[in-house]
Amino acid sequence: MAWIVVGLLAALIMVGLIWLGKMPRKAWELAGAALFIGIAGYAWQGQPSLAGSPKEPVEKLGMFDEDLAKQRDEMGGNFGDARAWLVLADAQSRQGKFATAATALSKGLETFPEDPDLWVALGNALVGHSNGLLTPASQYAYQKAASLSPDHPAPPFFLGLALATSGQLQQARSIWAELLERSPADAEWREDLTGRLARLDALIAQQSGAPAPGMPGSVPPVAEPVQPSENKP
Incomplete structure (x- = not known):
């Protein structure tokens, strides 16, 4: 019913x-x-049988990552008319207003529905709005970007990042490893991606109790993952 x-x-x-x-x-x-x-x-997360517990809405501050925004721009290189929507969304995200950023990007996609960078930015805004967790909506945005531009590095990079911060480390590693394999040797993002993969391997090894690749013996202490908004994998 x-x-x-x-x-x-x-x-x-x-x-x-x-x-x-x-x-x-x-x-x-x-x-x-x-x-x-x-x-x-709603079908995935909705629990209508639970008792209500309303709270006053609060803006999520301090979650916008300037380095990741720069990384997105380097991967996309979008300097056309759609760029204005990215700038507007970033300004909102810096204030923690991820829902407002997502709304702005949705408006931009009405005019530029085939722009993969706008879809990636929408996925990022939705992940920020959910405190770093990958949701069906953000996953759809990343997959839409990937379908529009299969060789674009940003969709798999940010999908992998969202998977990692959501605790799905093996899935994130698989996506990042494939991206690294097909990335040009002189790609600006290659060094950063290699470092992230190494840290991800260390986290996976720590959780499984096995040594990380190329690290004989016990795994050195690695900080436990904290809230996605505070720690990059």
Whole structure:
């Protein structure tokens, strides 16, 4: 019964956006995808049987990483008209307003739906909004970017980062190792990616109790992973 209500509500929202909000036809697909992602997220994490515990909303400060933003720009090199949306979203993210950043990027994608850098930035904003966790919506954004530009290094890099901060270390390692293998020898991001892979191997080895690759004997102490917003893998 609950899913019938959810489906009807989604249909009403879509109709309202089209007829009352005068949404242009080219934005129908994006709006429909957003509704589908929201329903999928509810199906994945929703627990309607739990008692409510409302809290005042708070902005998430101190989570924007300037180095990662620079890394994204170096990988993408987007200096076209879509660049303005990235600058606007980064300004919001620096203040911890990741939901606002995601909204701005969604607006930008209405005009530039085929821009992989905007999709990557949307994935990053959604991960920031969820305190560093990979969600169905952010994963969709990264996969959409990868489908638009299969050779683009940013989608697998940031998907791997989100997987790592979500605790899915083996999956992150697999994605990063494949990216490193196909990266040019002179790629600006190669050294950083190599270092991240080494730290990831150390964390995986520490959790399994086995030595990290190329490190005989016991694994030296490695800091325990903390909240994703505070520690890079």
